[in-house]
Amino acid sequence: MWESLSLRTRLLLPLGLMFGAALLLGAFSLQIFAPTQLLEETEPAARAARSVAAALNGALQTSANPHATLDAFVQSLGTSEAIGFRRAGAETDVHPPTEVRTPLGRVPHWFVHLVEIPEVGATYPVTIEGMRVGNIVFAPDMSADIYEKWVGFLAIASSGIALMLLTGIIAHFVVRSALGPLQNLGDGLTRMRMGDYEHLIPATGPPEIRKSSLEANELAHTLRRLSQDNRSLLRRIVSLQDDERRDMARELHDELGPLLFGIRANTVALLEAIPPDKAELGSAAEGILQSVETLQQANRRILDRLRPLYIQELGLERSIQTLLQNAKAQARDLALTSEIDARLNAIDGLLSQTVYRVIQEAVTNVLRHARADSLHVRAAIEDRELVVEISDNGIGFPADPRLGRGLTGMLERVRALSGTLLLLREDGRTCVRCRLPAGDSVAAAATTET
Ligand SMILES: Nc1ncnc2c1ncn2[C@@H]1O[C@H](COP(=O)(O)OP(=O)(O)O)[C@@H](O)[C@H]1O
Ligand SMILES: [Mg+2]
Incomplete structure (x- = not known):
């Protein structure tokens, strides 16, 4: 009571x-x-x-x-x-x-x-x-x-x-003069919990509450520094990951590619040289040829996943379109629709790679897990934010969703850029929604184009 x-x-x-x-x-x-x-x-x-x-x-x-x-x-x-x-x-x-x-x-x-x-x-x-x-x-x-x-x-x-x-x-007045600052302190702590460390709590009211407000502000200061450190660490991890992927892609492309090509060319030559009466040799060579072709396809797929090859050359919007075309080729029954903002081409660097990777991973997940027959991808610049949304009408996330390597990587990339990632179920659709701060240059480029 x-x-x-x-x-x-x-x-x-x-x-x-x-x-x-x-x-x-x-x-x-x-x-x-x-x-x-x-x-x-x-x-x-x-x-x-x-x-x-x-x-x-x-x-x-x-x-x-x-x-x-x-x-x-x-x-x-x-x-x-x-x-x-x-x-x-x-x-x-x-x-x-x-x-x-x-x-x-x-x-x-x-x-x-x-x-x-x-x-x-x-x-x-x-x-x-x-x-x-x-x-x-x-x-x-x-x-x-x-x-x-x-x-x-x-x-x-x-x-x-x-x-x-x-x-x-x-x-009444004493309580009011103490409750106001206490309310401010509570609001400030809530803001901190939501990750806003910029707005300081006004240090007003009786000395005890003033002291708590000042200490909470100090805490916000420390948390801001830690979250900045955290973010730059994440950025480093993400860019190290990208570097490593690029190196691996180069190795696969430069080393494995020519070798596979050599095996294929030699097998074709071998096939042509096998006399018609050596049917068993012929079918063995056919087997090698088929395996090599499968290996080459696998190599291409791995290369595609490892590196967004075309972002710099094609621009982000075209790269995403290419990615979606490849996805469509893999799942012909899937109704794939998209709204990709042409102004995305103004983006480059880590931001463009993040958008590309988020869409790439989410689309792969839909193909792998969702059992969906419709997929919609949207990427747009809204105000000073980049909004990426991938939704499908499939089975939805499991009741106890466990982040695998894909979603974890996505989350790390988004966090590194101070963005937010939400996994939702809305109107019967599974939705991955990502918001990223667009940065001044992108926002400026987007406004001049419209
Ligand atoms: N679009 C989706 N629809 C249904 N389940 C999904 C979807 N995307 C992801 N999931 C679930 O989330 C899990 C984690 O995904 P992810 O982190 O990408 O790991 P992986 O794809 O390697 O399993 C998946 O195993 C799957 O159960
Ligand atoms: Mg995955």
């Missing part, structure tokens, strides 16, 4: 509870201490009433006409509210007030009830010749005292509420 609360709630909830408890405690202590205090406050007046009763009784005893003296006393008492005289038989019970009116309105019942006004009133008997003729009644008006307590209570409660609101507002 606590775990799911936001920082703001975590701060405001205990504060609110604390103020609520303080108010309750105030009300509780009011209930405990107010009655004693009220009793103490009325004590002198109660003593005065007792003395008045005693003095009156004394005067009546010595008076010649006690009834006249009593009347005179009652008259002189006038309308004094706290001390009065009630004749015998009249109601003498003294009750605390149940309703108190003040200049600010009525004090609520619950408050009067809460204060628990004590029975402060008292009656003292007045006698003439041993006969009780009435009582001196002490009934102080507690309204003023209750009013005073009420005002005190209102002052404490309202200042408590005001303080609570103020604390709440301060907590």
Whole structure:
């Protein structure tokens, strides 16, 4: 439960509870201490009433006409509210007030009830010749005292509420000033996870968060350096691979090619020289010829795969078209369509080799694994990006796709150029989508041509 609360709630909830408890405690202590205090406050007046009763009784005893003296006393008492005289038989019970009116309105019942006004009133008997003729009644008006307590209570409660609101507002702003920078820090870390090390996290907010932001920026700096190192290593691997392939292609072409040609020419000469009655020699020579031709074809295929021979001579677009024609020749039932941007010819170097290799490997994969009857290849320059897409309607990637040498090589090449490679299944088609940053020269060339 606590775990799911936001920082703001975590701060405001205990504060609110604390103020609520303080108010309750105030009300509780009011209930405990107010009655004693009220009793103490009325004590002198109660003593005065007792003395008045005693003095009156004394005067009546010595008076010649006690009834006249009593009347005179009652008259002189006038309308004094706290001390009065009630004749015998009249109601003498003294009750605390149940309703108190003040200049600010009525004090609520619950408050009067809460204060628990004590029975402060008292009656003292007045006698003439041993006969009780009435009582001196002490009934102080507690309204003023209750009013005073009420005002005190209102002052404490309202200042408590005001303080609570103020604390709440301060907590709100403090949390906001901490949450903003924390949000920035989180966004920055997410950007880093996505591979964006360029945008630094603003170092704002309280020192603790500022320090974390600065450290995250340092981390971004280190990661950027590492990823640059990584990329240049990949570039080196890829170009070393290309160099090695080129060397191997040269060896195959220059060494193996002439040798195979020599064997073939000699076998043809041998075939021609074999007399017709040596049929078994003839068929052996035919066998050699066939094997040599198969070897020559295999040599050509390996050469084709090892080196994109024509990129520099033909330009990238034509090289890709040639590659696709060869693929079509290998799979006659495959409906092969393509959209190859003519502006690709403006590209050369590692970028053009990467585009060529990605298409080459993906198309080979379709022929080998996809069991597809339609293949579409698209290569275009979009804004400042090169987009290459190879899609087929075949069986799709296996449920647990394992990158073989082909896809791994593709991925390494694409990463070396800071590009992205996605393997998707969209609308019933398997799709290899590769995006590569086109670089300024390509983008400029592409815009001038359009
Ligand atoms: N177009 C495709 N359709 C279906 N499966 C594919 C496709 N391309 C690749 N795959 C699967 O991905 C695996 C890895 O491919 P790759 O890395 O090129 O290695 P290889 O081609 O040597 O097996 C393949 O074995 C195959 O199962
Ligand atoms: Mg493959």
